[in-house]
Amino acid sequence: GESVGLHLPTxxxxxxxxxIINCAYSNSASDYFIWYKQESGKGPQFIIDIRSNMDxxxxxxxxxxxxxxxxxxxxxxxxxxxxxxxxxxCAETHYTxxxxxxxxxxxxxxxx
Amino acid sequence: DGGITQSPKYLxxxxxxxxxxxxxxxxxxxxxxxxxxxxxxGLRLIYYSQIVNDFQKGDIAEGYSVSREKKxxxxxxxxxxxxxxxxxxxxxxxxxxxxxxxxxGTRLTVV
Numbered sequence: 001g002e003s004v005g006l007h008l009p010t011x012x013x014x015x016x017x018x019x020i021i022n023c024a025y026s027n028s029a030s031d032y033f034i035w036y037k038q039e040s041g042k043g044p045q046f047i048i049d050i051r052s053n054m055d056x057x058x059x060x061x062x063x064x065x066x067x068x069x070x071x072x073x074x075x076x077x078x079x080x081x082x083x084x085x086x087x088x089x090c091a092e093t094h095y096t097x098x099x100x101x102x103x104x105x106x107x108x109x110x111x112x
Numbered sequence: 113d114g115g116i117t118q119s120p121k122y123l124x125x126x127x128x129x130x131x132x133x134x135x136x137x138x139x140x141x142x143x144x145x146x147x148x149x150x151x152x153x154g155l156r157l158i159y160y161s162q163i164v165n166d167f168q169k170g171d172i173a174e175g176y177s178v179s180r181e182k183k184x185x186x187x188x189x190x191x192x193x194x195x196x197x198x199x200x201x202x203x204x205x206x207x208x209x210x211x212x213x214x215x216x217g218t219r220l221t222v223v
Binding site for chain 2: 034036041042043044045046049089091095096098099100102103104105
């Protein structure tokens with residue numbers, strides 16, 4: 001299968017600081033990328049997505065950046081809050097495809 | 113409200129037993145998926161189905177079986193052939209050109 005990897009397995013940030021979570025993908029044919037947040041014992045929740053015809057997309061306190069040249073995806077969380085503590089996964093697929101490929105995840109801990 | 117529902121939330125299996133995990137969605141999605149998640153690890157694909165009465169093996173299908181008799185339902189059976197079934201199981205569905213929507217998971221433990 002395809003591999004989607006994350007650079008850092010754990011990340012600790014002070015409350016109020018910005019967080020950046022990185023992800024590398026391997027399939028050049030992937031054109032749709034998604035970030036999910038998973039709290040302990042729960043299913044992943046959609047945060048934000050981006051298609052390959054864009055290099056940046058913003059949501060509420062979150063921004064996803066896509067660099068197709070180096071096949072790199074990042075999630076930026078502004079003014080990180082304790083409720084942001086969770087595991088974050090990136091996923092890649094083709095927009096009309098059927099399979100998603102997930103990274104291992106990065107565990108974000110927010111220090112009050 | 114539309115969504116995807118997994119049941120039960122916790123499930124205990126004795127050695128040699130088959131158990132079935134339920135997944136139901138009312139999102140009118142064609143595609144449905146089963147993933148296994150082990151502690152500190154990512155999601156691994158067990159099976160997926162793109163349409164009723166059709167399904168494909170994922171990366172770790174051995175010891176599992178599925179059916180897709182209705183669009184809304186995609187049950188997963190963990191058979192006795194699965195030697196290490198203790199894990200967190202996640203079901204997901206996807207509509208046309210959308211992200212995958214996940215259920216809240218079933219935690220299966222062998223006792």
